[in-house]
Amino acid sequence: MAVDPEIPTHAARASAAMAGDTLDVSLAGDWQVTALRPAWLEVVGDRQPAEVRLRAAELGSWDTSLLLFVFAAQEWCRKENVRCDTDALPEKVRRLLGQLTSSHETSVPVDRSENFLTTVGLATQDVGRKARDISNFVGECVLSASRLVRHPKKFRWRDCLEEMQQCGAMALPIVSLVSLLVGVTLAYTGAIVLRQYGGDIYIADLIGLSMVREMGAVMTAVVLAGRTGAAFAATLGNMKANEEIDALEVLGIPAVQFLVLPRLLALGVMMPLLSLYANALGICGGLIVAYGLLSIPGTAFWAEMLTIVDLSDIATGVIKAAAFGQIIGLAGCLRGLQAERSASGVGRAATSAVVTALLLIIVADAIFAVLFNALGL
Amino acid sequence: MIDSVSTPALAAPAIEVNGLSAGYDGRVVLKDVSFSVRPGEIFFIIGGSGCGKSTLLRHMVGLNPPLSGTVRFLGRPFSQADAKARRELLKTFGMLFQNGALWSSLTLRQNVALPLEEYTTLSPREIDEIASLKLGQVGLSGFGDYYPSEISGGMRKRAGLARALALDPDIVFFDEPSAGLDPVTSRKLDELIRQVRDTFGTTIVVVSHELASIFDLADRVIMLDREQQGIIAEGPPRELAANSRDPRVSEFLHRGDKLA
Secondary structure (H helix, E strand, O other), X not given: OOOOOOOOOOOOEEEEEEEXXXXXXXXXXXXXXXXXXXXXXXXXXXXOOOEEEEEEEEEEEEOHHHHHHHHHHHHHHHHHOOEEEEEEOOHHHHHHHHHHHHHHHHOOOOOOOOXXXXXHHHHHXXXXXXXXXXXXXXXXXXXXXXXXXXXXXXXXXXXXXXXXHHHOHHHHHHHHHHHHHHXXXXXXXXXXXXXXXXXXXXXXXXXXXHHHHHHHHHHHHHHHHHHHHHHHHHHHHHHHHOOHHHHHHHOOOOHHXXXXXXXXXXXXXXXXXXXXXXXXXXXXXXXXXXXXXXXXXXXXXXXXXXXHOOHHHXXXXXXXXXXXXXXXXXXXXXHHHHOOOXXXXXXXXXXXXHHHHHHHXXXXXHHHHHHHHHHOO | OOEEOOOOOOOOOOEEEEEEEEEEOOEEEEEEEEEEEOOOOEEEEEOOOOOOHHHHHHHHOOOOOOOEEEEXXXXXXXXOOOHHHHHHHHOOEEEEOOOOOOOOOOOXXXXXXXXXXXXXXXOHHHHHHHHHHHHHHOOOOOOOOOXXXXXXXXXXXXXXXXXXXXXXXXXXXXXXXXXXXOHHHHHHHHHHHHHHHHHHOOEEEEEOOOHHHHHHHOOEXXXXXXXXXXXXXXXXXXXXXXXXXXXXXHHXXXXXXXXX
């Protein structure tokens, strides 16, 4: 005879019958938490017994499913003020039922709520603590750097070169693409306005000045904040989780000297270089648009650009780039060293490093704008 | 009250911990812990999970500042020492972390060489020779150019021990040396610890709840308890197992008998 696979042959069953004032409930079949089981309210129906007696009859394999059913019966009995007799159930079931009952009674949710004032107070304290951490970290970096100036042999030159390769040479493709496209976009946007006034040639001034003074450094910084800053935070965070930072401390080797300074120097050198490279690529992007869209010859573009871009403009861009590099390095390393000792902690540190770096870069850029304006640069 | 089995006092202590209270983020884990470790002794800090063994070790070696109390190494104050004195003392001890904590960007040889580069004026060739010697002592000859990610967990621990021994320290701390190792590798590491003590007279402090290691290696132990937030027993492990009247101590140590 064919067996319908939809209907289990040993499904959980609970049959109830009244014997005087007592409701006799027989439990049979296999009770599996992954399969369907009878519901207590359906079993009891609208009967009003004075006592409920649960017993196992032809009970097969069972798991938590049976416990949940018996527990529901007990709870119903408690609410209806009806005596519940489970003595006829297997001893293991009764023991586990006891555990379930006690865990149910003791599992009071922990109140983690805080009132508004506490939240504001804690957040204020946190801001103060973070500001202190940043100033301590910057101070520690300056002291370590001054020590290394006196003892240059202690500096990890090899690590620094490796970091230079990572944050400099390896970043060239993405910096090239971003800078070229920024130049192209600026040129297209500028061309729309300048053509209306017949000032096509001034596209060279717009591209040259904006790339050299602003966009070269800022766009390189944005790319490196996402690429290098996050990598620094993740590396240092992972080292912290693996107790590698503790191992340095126990040896009396400051983590700042060993891990942070090589990275800061690498960024301090590579950021200005990458920024100059980004300037060149951005100008090339603008030149392509000027030649293709506005039919301005390359020599004319170059000659016009040189009438407005001078060394002081290039210097301002380079100074900004160096400062942005230090911001990215400091944010990445600080967040990495502050990371919690877990996988999610490392992830949060990387995210926080990028956000911190971008925020500080924008703040620093605004400060530079005011400063250079005041100095007449 | 501490359940103590007395042992004769010998030389001046290598480590003295007095009234140390330890904890994190305002939470006190250990209160008023005091004990001393004699030179050349293999000393175990034992107890159940979460009783504060690793916390005590981290506070002893200065990875976390004590809430109160003092730690002295070789008669000199450590926990309240200034940066210079502290750095001098750090040279006198090594530490093997739970997972080896090798610097992942350096080869095993470079890992062992780093403390020597930092603290000595030896030539690169001499440093290289010492690094090879230390790796050989822990049975890792020929693995000097491997990176930590290329070797097994047991080998990482041995390499960590080689690094901890690089400066020939007076004291070596071990944080759960058996954690994550199979019993055979674990016993080999125990043997290595004994060899270090027997060969160099190094003072050894081990945090562990591995009973086989405790009975095999320990000259003396202190047992910590989470409820009491401090030491509940002190003495040689076999004597404690035989004579302790504290049920927590007997239960913990007699499980070792059952295992054996």
